[in-house]
Amino acid sequence: MSRAKRWKTVLPAALGLAAAGFALMRANRLPRRDVPSEPPARHRGEPPLARAASERAARNPGQSGVHLLTDGVDAFAARLLLARAAERTLDLQYYIWHGDRTGTLLLEAAFEAAQRGVRVRLLLDDNGIAGLDRVLSALNDHPNIEVRLFNPFRIRYPKAIGFAVDFGRLNRRMHNKSFTVDGAVTIVGGRNIGDEYFGAGDGALFADMDVLAIGPVARDVETDFQRYWDCQSAYPAQQILPRVGARQLAKLRSRASIVERDPSARRYVERLRSLPLVREFVAGELDFEWTEVELISDDPAKTLADLDHERLLAGKLDGAIGDPHRELAIVSGYFVPGEQGAQQLCALARDGVQVTVLTNGYSATDVALVHAGYAPWRKVLLEAGVRLFETAAQVRDAPSKKQRREGNRLGIGSRLRASGSGSFAALRSGASTIHAKTFTADRERVFIGSFNFDPRSLKLNTELGFIIHSPLIAGQVADAFETIVPDAAYAVTLGPDDALTWSCGTGSERTVQRNEPGMGSLDHLLVGVASHLSIGWLL
Structure with a gap:
C-alpha cells in the first residue's frame, strides 16, 4: 500500500479518535459552581440532644x-437513633x-428528619x-434537604470514562x-455507610472503630463540615445529577419498609429497639471519657493541588502524636x-520504641494491589x-452468594461498588478483615479516624480524625495487641533462613506455617509482578 493510500486509511480513524476524545473531555468538564443561598437552621429553643x-x-x-463504638450493629443503631x-x-x-439495607434505612431517616423540619445536608464523595x-436527586428537591457532591464526575455512567479523560482531578x-446531629453530637471514625461496615456484630475491637463525641470537639466537627461544604470542590447536586420525579422518594420509602421487615435485617431492627443509647444520653447516664480531644483534618484544597506538609492531616498528626x-x-x-514511612518506623524501632502494626493479610484485603504495595x-x-500482624479471612462464616444477591435486591443502589469496597468487602461480617x-x-x-498509613491518605485523599489524649x-487499644491480636491474627516473623513465617495462637494452640495464608501460585505471581510496578503512589 502506498504512503498516500495509507494516510487516507489512517487519518480519518485518527481524526475520529481525536474528536471522540475531545467530546469526552468536554462532556466531563465541570460547570461553573452555582451555590444557592442557604436558609439558616431553624431555632426552636435548645434541642434535647x-x-x-x-x-x-x-x-x-x-x-x-468520647464514647467508643466498636460493635458494628451498635454503630449503625447509634446513627439511626x-x-x-x-x-x-x-x-x-x-x-x-x-x-x-443500612444505606437505605439511613437515607429514609434523613428524609423523615427533613419532614419534621430538620435541615439536612449530605456531602458525599461522588x-x-x-x-x-x-x-x-429526589431528596435534593425536598425544601429541607440539600445534597452536594464532592469532586463530581460529569459523565454519570460509566464513571470510569471520567478517569480516562480527567484522571489527575x-x-x-x-x-x-462524620455524622453530626444538632451541632452537638457527632460520630467520627473509619466506617462508611453500607452493610459491610456495620456487619461485625461480635464486638471485635479492630473490625472498625468510631467515636461518638460531645463537647467542644463536636462543634469543631460542625465547623469543619462547613469548611468542606463551602469549598469549591463541593457541587450542588442539581448541577450534576439528572432531575427526577417525586416517585423516587416513594420508592425510597417503600424500600426502607421492605428492608425493615426483611428477616436478614432483623438484628439491625432489634438493636434499634434495645439499644438505650439516646435515652441514656439525654438522661445523662451514657458513659463518656472526658479528656482533651483534637480534631485534625486535611485542607479540602488538597484535592485541587499538592499542599505543604503542615497543611495536611499527616503533618498535623505528626505534631499531635509527637515522637513516641x-x-x-x-x-x-x-x-x-x-520508603519514607518504612524508614520512620524502622528508625523508631532501632531507637528502642516497640512498634507494632496490624493490617490485612492477602486473603482478608479487598484490594489486592494494596498487598502488592505492602508486601x-x-x-x-x-x-x-517492627512487629507485624496480619488478619486472614475466615471464609466459612461469610455470607453466601445468594445472601449477597438478596442483600442487594433489598437495597436501592447498584451492585457496582466504589474503590475500597471490592470483592472481599461483603465478607467483612464473617471475616477477620479490618477497616479501622x-x-x-x-x-x-x-x-481514630479515616487516615490509612498509605500514600493515598498522605497525598491524594482528604482525611479527618480525632487525637484523643x-x-x-x-x-x-495497646493492650489488645498483647491479648486479643495474637489469637485473632497471624504474627509475621523471619525464620532462621530469612524466610517469612506466619504463626497464630499461643501455647499449645499455636500454629506456624511458611506459606502465606490465602495465597496460591497465581496470587504470588500477580502480587510479585504488581509489586515491581511504579504504582505505590496510587495505593
Missing part, C-alpha cells in the same frame, strides 16, 4: 466526652454510601454513591466520615508505608524490629 450535651460539657470545662432524635440539623459527610443518582477523593518514646501501635486496613516492605520492617484506622503512642494518646483509651 444539644441541651444534654451542654449540661455534661459544663461539668467538664475545656474537655470533650440519633438521626431520628434530630430536631435542628443533620450534617452527614461520607466517602461511600451504599444503597443496601466516587462512592454508585446507583444512587436518582434517589439523591478524579483520582483525588474526599475520604472523610516507648510504644507505637498502628491499625490500618490498607498499610503501604513506602515488599515486610522484611525491611521485621529486620529493624487507629494509632496509639506511649499509651497516652490515640488517633486519654491513657485509658490508648491503653485499651
